[in-house]
Amino acid sequence: MARAARSTAMRTSRKALALVAVLALAGCGNSNDPGAATGDQKSDKSPLAEYMGEGFVSSAGGGMRMAVRAGGGAGSSEEELAKQRKVEDATAACMKAAGFEYVPVPPESQPKGKFDDAFNLPPDKFAEQYGYGVSTIDWSKAGADDDNNPNTKIRNALSPTAQKAYDKALNGPNATGNGNIVIAPKEGEGPADSGKMDLGCRGKAAEEVYGKGQDREAEFKKYDSLFKDIQALAKRIEDDQRVVDATTAWADCLAEAGQSGYKKVDEPRQKVSQKLDELTGNKPGGSTPGKTVMGPPSFDKVDATKLAELRKFEIDLAVADQKCRAKVYDEAYKTVQYEQEKEFVEQHKAELEAYRDGMANR
Numbered sequence: 001m002a003r004a005a006r007s008t009a010m011r012t013s014r015k016a017l018a019l020v021a022v023l024a025l026a027g028c029g030n031s032n033d034p035g036a037a038t039g040d041q042k043s044d045k046s047p048l049a050e051y052m053g054e055g056f057v058s059s060a061g062g063g064m065r066m067a068v069r070a071g072g073g074a075g076s077s078e079e080e081l082a083k084q085r086k087v088e089d090a091t092a093a094c095m096k097a098a099g100f101e102y103v104p105v106p107p108e109s110q111p112k113g114k115f116d117d118a119f120n121l122p123p124d125k126f127a128e129q130y131g132y133g134v135s136t137i138d139w140s141k142a143g144a145d146d147d148n149n150p151n152t153k154i155r156n157a158l159s160p161t162a163q164k165a166y167d168k169a170l171n172g173p174n175a176t177g178n179g180n181i182v183i184a185p186k187e188g189e190g191p192a193d194s195g196k197m198d199l200g201c202r203g204k205a206a207e208e209v210y211g212k213g214q215d216r217e218a219e220f221k222k223y224d225s226l227f228k229d230i231q232a233l234a235k236r237i238e239d240d241q242r243v244v245d246a247t248t249a250w251a252d253c254l255a256e257a258g259q260s261g262y263k264k265v266d267e268p269r270q271k272v273s274q275k276l277d278e279l280t281g282n283k284p285g286g287s288t289p290g291k292t293v294m295g296p297p298s299f300d301k302v303d304a305t306k307l308a309e310l311r312k313f314e315i316d317l318a319v320a321d322q323k324c325r326a327k328v329y330d331e332a333y334k335t336v337q338y339e340q341e342k343e344f345v346e347q348h349k350a351e352l353e354a355y356r357d358g359m360a361n362r
Helices: 014-026 078-097 123-130 150-156 160-171 200-210 213-239 241-256 267-280 304-347 349-360
Strands: 056-058 064-066 181-183 292-294
Touching: 078 160, 078 200, 123 304, 150 160, 160 200, 213 241, 213 304, 213 349, 241 304, 267 304, 304 349
Parallel strands: none
Antiparallel strands: 056 064, 181 292
């Protein structure tokens, strides 16, 4: 589940906030995403973040998002680690019933992701090495190295046919080797994902511990009004004249650095993402007829020369962007953000406390 939900930096909308909160409960999100990788989360907590929890970011990039950690680690509470251990134990029991060996791996023993050190870099250093982390990181291979995972050794000892059966039992019939989920309809029929998606023993284990996804989504509907108000808050921050003026100064700064044509602070990153989609053939919001792919595109079949050119473009743009934000934008945005969020908290304190307590009791 975590891999299928990789790169989940979601813009603030009622549906997005509710969905990410649901993913947080199931441990299905991932902090290793381009939107969260550039140091936004290392800042001190804003007034609203105190209530919305770990991963809530009202960033100097404009707007708000919730980037949710998957797996164990220093950022997880003992209660959450205990739930993740239960998921591992339930996965092992399910695999045993299916005729396979699976060793529960404690979340605190999970190996570091390949880019964990990169995500801890200051924003300027990250930009110099990885740009925005869009084309410079192959997200289909950004998971942890599994060489020390006992289950990798168990799987590798199986025949190719048995490996496919093992993968199907563990992650469901639509999982691929790189963690994507591919849903292809049978000849002349509708999509194979009509109805409930089979996510294998891992999916069943998560349901046992966290409950069914549709039930959790339904429960979050009671927070619709709060999410709507947070969405309006993000718009007020963006429309504040001080932020508008800072955005203009940022655009002028970028133009002076040779990066002209950008009017909104999200546009440089979006430009890189658009170029990568064109290079990989990925179609956001759509899919190839007859096939739906959930997960990041692989760079395996991408033209190496064109990818290198895109990476240089991304890093050059990100470095200029980061310098201009630090020079003329970030301070103004944060001032407005904290003012507006403080007022918002005062006006919505009861709702925010209910949300915070509801999350703590899950």
